[in-house]
Amino acid sequence: MTGKDGPAQGASPRVDRAFVDRALDDADLNALRLALYQATADDSLLELELKTVPMYGGALRQTVVADEAVEQLRARAREFLLDPPEDFTETRPDDAELRRMYEVFGGEKLTDRDWAYRRGLAAFDDHPRLARWTGPRPALPEDFHVAVVGAGFGGIAMAVQLEHLGIRYTIYERRSELGGTWSINTYPDVRVDTTNFLYQFFFEKNYPWTEYFARAGEVRGYLEHVARKYGVHEHISFDSDVREASFDAATGRWTIEAVVDGWVRHLTATAVVSASGLFATPRRLDVPGVEDFRGEIVHTAECTGRERLDGRDVAIIGNGSTGVQMLSSVRSRARSVGVFQRTPQWITPRERYGEPIRPETRWLLDTMPYYWNWYCYSAAALRLGGQILQEPDPRWQAAGGLVSEANDAYRETLTRYVKSQLGSRPDLWDKLIPRHAPMARRLIVDNNWYASLLKDDVELVTETIERFTPTGIRTADGKERDYDVVFTATGFVTQKYLWPTRYRGLADETLEDRWSDPASGGPRAYLGLTVPDFPNLFIMYGPNSQNRSGSLVVWMETWARYIGEALVALVETGHRYLTVREEVFEDYNRRLDAAMRALVWYDPASTERNYYVNEFGRQQVNAPWRLEEYHELLARFEPEHYDFG
Structure with a gap:
């Protein structure tokens, strides 16, 4: 739960009252309150007064410990940390207790859909998103093998899932090291722009990050650590560029052409998981001269x-x-x-961007039982409210507003920020303040x-x-x-999902051909994961799969679980392949398009130059569903949505 497991750190700090007080000065007190309650079962901690504070200029609100309760909480935490009970043992809360604590944390009542999505966000389970066999693990056919393309976050998430299931696999990585985008990008000062307490696997507990927003080298080191710890590294074939893959219905297998260490090789696999990512093909500068x-x-x-x-x-x-x-x-x-x-x-401010994690804070994360779990949950819960910023309000607009009360308030906040940063240069306002929402x-x-x-x-x-x-x-x-x-710094060709690998399915058609047809509106998939007539092919970070807020890595774990459950169904039913049914695919995408049209991504001031929107005028990157709804759609593999062969 909270035990640290990662690269060796420096000497242990000298812990006295002053040190503990510095740790508490920097703590998320609401997260600390729940951790302390869980460690002591002191119900009075749940009754401490809370307050809401405005975030993003009042567009959102956050629940925090009220000022008058802060010293009481600090005193109890200080006592526990300086003189912990000798017989203390960490335990996992059951679902009823965890749901109650979530509600106490935010002073809110959760719906069943809210609870289902949030359940794993505090990461109390060893592996919060894990596919399982329905009974004892069956004997797998000798030739049952999964090819995973790419050794970034998505490929490693998939591989850990396959390790748990005991399914044979190989990761084909075209570079000489793992890391995906965190290996490719070495430009000056490259780092994550989502806090590491969200941008991490939740089956790997309390990794000792040195900054709140880690630099690329540290992220790549993290992925190296995870790959070795979970037995993935030995399954990676480096310098292996998958060029083409074709499905043979007669054998139910994919034939793969790859260049491995400079040699062309022809391989086979039962299933292929493309984890090449959205940002794999650089956009070249198209300028004369x-x-x-x-x-x-x-x-x-x-x-x-x-x-x-x-x-x-x-x-x-x-x-x-x-x-x-x-x-x-x-x-x-x-x-x-x-x-x-x-x-x-x-261009927005981000709290603690560029800050190191202080020794006192590192110690608190390592020492206070459950604090890491609640700190991660706090980071996730704060961002849930951000979804409202993407939702135009017709009544607000009819009354003269631009998008919605929350979005307009956020625009005002950001506008003030830009002006404050430009100081003595108001002549730059018109050049630097966007017109889009x-x-x-x-x-x-x-x-x-x-x-x-x-x-x-x-x-x-x-x-x-x-x-x-x-x-x-x-x-x-x-x-x-x-x-x-x-x-x-011209970005990537985000319309080229899976490119330059060519995938050829049942109709002897490539995905690239299908998605380049204007009638298709560009890349589409069912749940962002599967496409009709391309059996046993799964896409990590596929079309319309990017989450509206929060942690992308949580969704990589979720997609990996869903794919794992699909493979379980394939093995347990004795079939060779499965492919999503055309009518299921079409119905899903009709609903998806309708849901997208109700969101802010089609702001007329933005669609022309926006990598979210493709050449056909369709937003093809983000999932339109609220996180709770998207989680519900992916919560379990539904065999009736697929044809088996």
Whole structure:
């Protein structure tokens, strides 16, 4: 539950009252309250007064311990931590008790749907999302084998699930190390923008992160740790690029063509799980004259970390998550930086972004029973309310509002933030304050981006790029700027799910062909996971599967469980393959499209330049369902939704 299991840390701190008080100063007191109650069974802790505080400028509210109850809670926690009971033993709460504690935590009554989704968010179970055999594990056919493509978060989540089920598998990873996007991306100051207390597997308890928002190297080290601890690493075939896979109905197997260590190999598998991820194919810069430029042009997904920046003139094209994240670090080394912005983004503050986890806080997480569990739950519960920001309110709009009361309030808060950061430069307001609604696009975390723009050695360029010249970039106003290095933070071709691997199904049609048909509206899948006529093929992070808020990694565990249950059904029924029924697929996507149309992603000010929206004008990345509803749809594999062969 709360025991630390990860890389070795430094010497133990000297713990006295002052040290404990510093830990309590930094604690999430509501999480601490529930942890202390669970450890002591002191019912009076549940009766401590609470209050709600505004978040995001009043758009949302958070429940916290009231000021008048803080010292009482601190005193009890201090006593427990300095003089813990000698006979204390950690236990797991049963479902009734856990549900009651959830309700006490937020001062709310949970519906059955709320409870079903939230049950695993405090991670008291050893493995909160786990597929199981319906009886004793059967003897598997000798040739029953699963090919997993990609060794990032999704591939490792799937592999851990297969380890638990005892199903043979191989992960094919085209790079020489695991990590997925956290191996590919080595651009300056790359890090997560979701707190690690959400961006983590919940079957791995209390990993000793050093920062609240870990840098790429630490995330990759975490995945290495998980892969080795759970027996996954030995199943990874590195330097193995899966180029093509074709399904044979006669044998019920996939034939896979892969380049392994430079050699073409033909392999077979019962099932294929694509865990290549959404951000696998870099979007290339499509500007005249690129081939004439004599300096360096580097897509941020292809940085080596060895690019020479000191004393050089550098351009960063793009102001999405990557471009914003890297500016401050690049500026600290370059002679000058040109920031090329096409579309203003909502670039937002994020509490504790860039902060190390203090020794006192690390000690509290390691020492206070159940605190890690409730700290994680607190982080998840706070973000549940964020879903309301994506939901336009027709009545509010009819009365003159833009989106909804909550979304408009958040827009005002973010607008004030932008203006406060620009200080003496109100001339930049119109260039940097977006016209689209917050949440219509992915929110960007401010990594000193606004502060960097105000420096004399940084220039914001909003004119359209006309062409590259041999020495730099010319914009539509005729101005030419010279650069030695150009970073293209232009993102990824998110319409190219699974590309460049070609998957060919029953109708001798590739997924790429099917999804490029305008009549299809682009990539589609059932539950984001499966496509008709492509048997035993499952997609991790597939079309319309990105969660509306919270932890993506929780959903990777959830998708892995669902796929595991599908494989269990396949084995236990004695069939060779399964494929989602066409009518189930069509009905699901009709409902999905209708639900999406009611959300903020189709804001007219945003759809033209928004990676959520594809070339056919359809939002293809996010699931429109509230988290509780999406969880319900994925809660169990439904055999009646599939044809078996």
